[in-house]
Amino acid sequence: MNAPNYRYTRRFLQGRSREALSAHEKAILEGLIEGVENFTAPHTILRRGDILDRSTFLIEGTVARVIHEGGKRHILALHVPGDFIDLHAFALKRLDHDIVSIGAVQIGYAAHEKINELLTTEPNLARMFWYSTLLDAAMHREWIMKLEHLSADGRLAHLIAEMWERLAFVGLAGENGFSLPLTQQELADACGTTAIHMNRVVRKLRETGVADISRGQVMILDKAALKRIGAFDPAYLYGQGPLKLT
The missing domain is CATH 2.60.120.10 (Jelly Rolls)
Incomplete structure (x- = not known):
């Protein structure tokens, strides 16, 4: 059947x-x-x-x-x-x-x-x-805390890490990347900064070998560095792990 x-x-x-x-x-x-x-x-x-x-x-x-x-x-x-x-x-x-x-x-x-x-x-x-x-x-709650405590680099890294995790939950992220159809202006609006500064942040993450964001695609180049810069701990997403719903 x-x-x-x-x-x-x-x-x-x-x-x-x-x-x-x-x-x-x-x-x-x-x-x-x-x-x-x-x-x-x-x-x-x-x-x-x-x-x-x-x-x-x-x-x-x-x-x-x-x-x-x-x-x-x-x-x-x-x-x-x-x-x-x-x-x-x-x-x-x-x-x-x-x-x-x-x-x-x-x-x-x-x-x-x-x-x-x-x-x-x-x-x-x-x-x-x-x-x-x-x-x-x-x-x-997590977004509020990260916007308060992280630099623009960290905010974008956290956003990328979170979306990667959430899209992986639903089978829409690969081992090294995913689609994210946000413009740099929209990324800036989500990270509490300007489009000009976001352009610098995107370039910095690419040039330092952390992540490449281009034309609606995100390629993760260094997973550990991405999570470290974004202070990303996925526990608040309640997937696998100690906070998983039982």
Whole structure:
């Protein structure tokens, strides 16, 4: 018998705790996703203050959480395939930031009415939804700390290391690199610096043999140096290791 093909949700919690979901729960999750849309260019999917009755699931591509403040764009988080981008909107009903696609993406939606039904009928699946929002919170805390304590070199190294780890979870990163369709301006917006300074940082990481970022591709040249410069400890991602969900 062929294994079920979870076309939209096969990457949900992949590499973390997907094994905690039964086949029945995976099928329910797959059936939850509807209204699938594709965007081929950068697009504001949701705007700050929008009233929401559904949450957005990222099937393919990269999506950012963005706030515009003081004439500047700030990228607060990046999402990879398999992420519920705004599951917290189930409780909050509106966002305090924009959701913006980075390049081509495919997204689907889960109606809040249906999620509400799962709270009583599928408690373990509801727990996994809660767990996914807690992962978002853990990553937010790490980003805040790294932005506070690291130089621009360290911030970019940490961002690269984190995205490499997260994309590896969902089978989208190789042993030595991965695709990351961010411009240098977008990297700067995520690392709290300017595009001019980010250009210098990208060049420095390449010239010192740490990582090469070019045309949407990241090649890891020295894994140990990358993690050291970025002070990267993947425990906060709750994958394999002592903090893995049990």
